[in-house]
Amino acid sequence: MSSVNTAIQLITREQAEQGATAKGSTCSPALAKGPWDYDLAEALAGIPAYGPGASSADVAPAATPRQGQLPEEYKLASDAELGERILAAKAALGDRAVILGHFYQRDEVIQYADFVGDSFQLANAALTRPDAEAIVFCGVHFMAETADILSAPEQAVILPNLAAGCSMADMADADSVAECWEQLEEIFGTEPDAEGRVPVLPVTYMNSSAALKAFCGEHGGIVCTSSNARTVLEWAFQRAQRVLFFPDQHLGRNTAKALGVPLEQMPMWNPRRELGGNDAQALLDSRVILWHGFCSVHKRFNVGQIEKARKDFPGVQVIVHPECPMEVVDAADSAGSTDFIKKAIAAATEPTTFAIGTEINMVNRLAAEYPQHTIFCLDPVICPCSTMYRIHPGYLAWVLEELVAGRVVNRITVAESVQDHARTALERMLAARP
Numbered sequence: 001m002s003s004v005n006t007a008i009q010l011i012t013r014e015q016a017e018q019g020a021t022a023k024g025s026t027c028s029p030a031l032a033k034g035p036w037d038y039d040l041a042e043a044l045a046g047i048p049a050y051g052p053g054a055s056s057a058d059v060a061p062a063a064t065p066r067q068g069q070l071p072e073e074y075k076l077a078s079d080a081e082l083g084e085r086i087l088a089a090k091a092a093l094g095d096r097a098v099i100l101g102h103f104y105q106r107d108e109v110i111q112y113a114d115f116v117g118d119s120f121q122l123a124n125a126a127l128t129r130p131d132a133e134a135i136v137f138c139g140v141h142f143m144a145e146t147a148d149i150l151s152a153p154e155q156a157v158i159l160p161n162l163a164a165g166c167s168m169a170d171m172a173d174a175d176s177v178a179e180c181w182e183q184l185e186e187i188f189g190t191e192p193d194a195e196g197r198v199p200v201l202p203v204t205y206m207n208s209s210a211a212l213k214a215f216c217g218e219h220g221g222i223v224c225t226s227s228n229a230r231t232v233l234e235w236a237f238q239r240a241q242r243v244l245f246f247p248d249q250h251l252g253r254n255t256a257k258a259l260g261v262p263l264e265q266m267p268m269w270n271p272r273r274e275l276g277g278n279d280a281q282a283l284l285d286s287r288v289i290l291w292h293g294f295c296s297v298h299k300r301f302n303v304g305q306i307e308k309a310r311k312d313f314p315g316v317q318v319i320v321h322p323e324c325p326m327e328v329v330d331a332a333d334s335a336g337s338t339d340f341i342k343k344a345i346a347a348a349t350e351p352t353t354f355a356i357g358t359e360i361n362m363v364n365r366l367a368a369e370y371p372q373h374t375i376f377c378l379d380p381v382i383c384p385c386s387t388m389y390r391i392h393p394g395y396l397a398w399v400l401e402e403l404v405a406g407r408v409v410n411r412i413t414v415a416e417s418v419q420d421h422a423r424t425a426l427e428r429m430l431a432a433r434p
């Protein structure tokens with residue numbers, strides 16, 4: 001099976017030659033270009049953007065990191081030449097560097113990764129290499145921050161393209177959350193109830209900035225992943241009357257609903273509106289206050305796609321990620337993290353048809369790994385995560401060759417004061433038990 005990027009190049013070429021009769025479609029022909037074109041476009045416009053892909057319509061905050069210009073030699077090199085240079089740099093570095101690749105990363109980068117996994121698995125994988133001077137994280141910004149928090153101070157965490165942020169993580173910033181918290185404290189006060197439960201606890205999804213993880217650590221709160229969100233919410237409800245959940249409304253809603261929290265007790269907090277767009281009574285009656293954030297990759301999935309898959313493939317197993325909207329999760333056969341999806345497919349003993357609702361690079365890789373099954377993405381349009389897509393083998397070759405030359409570029413560092421509180425929230429998550 002060809003990679004997502006190869007398919008994009010082919011579709012874009014066919015569209016240019018054959019117009020409407022071309023087979024297949026992508027959400028943007030600009031995906032066929034090198035990500036450095038977007039580094040340049042941002043530099044010229046003076047404003048950051050996520051680039052083509054699922055988040056292209058999301059507005060990047062002004063402070064979003066931008067990538068300087070990649071040296072020309074890496075832009076002009078063929079895939080084969082970049083491959084040779086990456087392998088040579090890896091060999092020269094040996095154990096001094098470890099390369100981590102997220103499930104949603106393109107195959108052309110993943111092939112060089114020492115570990116492949118979700119964000120938390122990768123941060124933990126890095127812990128198995130305490131001798132590595134550099135941790136090259138082929139994922140997005142918040143993942144590199146988590147790796148920096150969990151790794152030793154002398155280890156440098158490197159993000160090959162600084163513009164690889166995360167549109168969902170950017171939807172909740174530390175100032176807006178602090179402002180929300182102030183307003184909630186005015187309404188709820190800070191006194192615990194008769195059972196010792198505080199009025200509200202903050203819970204942040206792993207897909208958030210280190211500053212928000214630190215906010216949770218400082219305010220008695222906790223971090224969750226899509227694998228342990230249920231356990232973490234139960235932990236929080238033992239200690240608090242309600243939860244402020246950010247940044248992903250869908251993971252919060254899907255998890256709380258599965259725990260029996262009624263939808264009317266899950267108001268949404270829109271940071272651009274007074275009291276988040278709620279009246280005080282709705283907040284007082286709430287159990288989970290959901291931040292107005294979402295993942296633009298998982299927002300693309302809808303119930304119509306599931307109905308079509310069921311019609312076209314009777315008996316199909318539909319598995320979606322809990323970052324998908326509630327109606328999609330409800331219509332699927334099951335929902336769970338990337339790890340859950342992988343395990344569900346690995347556990348199938350008979351040839352099965354799976355329709356998967358998560359990022360296309362991971363779905364394609366699963367299809368190649370399990371040829372005995374029919375595995376396809378629910379979304380027929382090829383539309384990768386914009387920010388993962390900002391990482392290209394050219395950037396990987398560049399950061400590795402810089403390391404060989406004794407220079408560390410694109411280092412992600414989290415301030416020590418932020419690290420301490422963020423680590424507290426992460427440690428609470430690790431200690432939380434069902």
Ligand code: SF4
Pocket residue numbers: 055104140165166167168169207295296297298359385386387388
């Ligand atoms: S898939 Fe969604 S949550 Fe994950 S990095 Fe991309 S935009 Fe962020």
